[in-house]
Amino acid sequence: MQSKQVKGFTLIELLIVIGIIAILATVVILTLNPAELLRQARDSTRASDFSTLKSAISLYAADVSNPAFGTSSRIAGPGGWCYISVTSAQASQASWATSTTSCNGRASSTLILVVASTTEGAKRGVDGxxxxxxxxxxxxxxxxxxxxxxxxxxxxxxxxxxxQTSDDRYYVYLTDGVGGFEVNAVLESLKYASSSENDGGSHNAPPYLLYEVGTDPGLDL
Known part of the structure; x- marks a missing residue:
């Protein structure tokens, strides 16, 4: 009986295959850029949230006979209010407790930062x-x-x-007190950078590149 000899891979061939796989894996990672994809996903959420908020506040303005939008952000300062989506504990930890801190990265010597809620649940209340x-x-x-x-x-x-950092982000609400409003946020991804630059708002260039949505003319609150 004649035996059949099976030939396997040589060490050099295995190393070549492993090298090719490593190169392909690197190309895929660099192309997909998982970190950027996560940033894009978060920015997509922000855009969706702002669309929802604009629709909800606009409906409120049109439907309620005596709507209340909050204290105006245009009051000569420090006196205008800047509403932020954090709890009082978070604001305290991030040292945002005074009117001379920032309102999404903008100098706010004329703005008072307002933290209306003490708990996660309360800050998301829709009852005012x-x-x-x-x-x-x-x-x-x-x-x-x-x-x-x-x-x-x-x-x-x-x-x-x-x-200004990934662990210090929040939404901001500003109003003229009579119906005009703006919500803004700092975006993260390269893909959505143009959204901040071309949203019609007044903060469309560094260092205050904000994504701004609302009804205030010029979005310059």
Whole structure:
């Protein structure tokens, strides 16, 4: 009987295959850039949240006979209010407790930072006690959202200047007190950078590159 000899891979061939796989894996990682994809996903959430908020506040303005939008952000300062989507504990940890700190990275010597809530649940209230001082429950058809959205990377520790690092991000609500409003946030990804630059707002270039949505003319609150 004649035996059949089976030939296997040589060490050199195995090393070549492993090298090719490593190169392909590196190319895939560099092409997909998982960190950037995560940033894009969070920015997509922010854009969706702001679309929801704009629709909800606009409905409130049109439906309620005597709407209240909060204290104006245009009051000569320090006196204008800047509403932020963090709890008092988070604000304290991030050293945002005074009117001379920042409002999403902007110098705010004329703005008073307002933290209306003490707990995670309370800050998302839609009855006017949440981080946006609008009582959506007074809309005739009922509140169009069950809870106020907050930034996907809400701060939970102290750190650098508010809005400038990945663990110090939040949403901001500003109003003229009579119906004009703006919500803004700091975006993260390269893909959505143009959204901040071309949103029609007044903060469309570094160092205050914000994504701004609202009804205030010029979005310059």
């Amino acid at each position: 006690t949440g981080w946006i001082p609008v009582n959506f429950n007074t809309i005739s058809s009922g509140a169009p959202l069950s809870a106020l959205p907050v930034d996907p990377v809400t701060p939970n520790t102290g750190g650098a200047t508010a809005g």
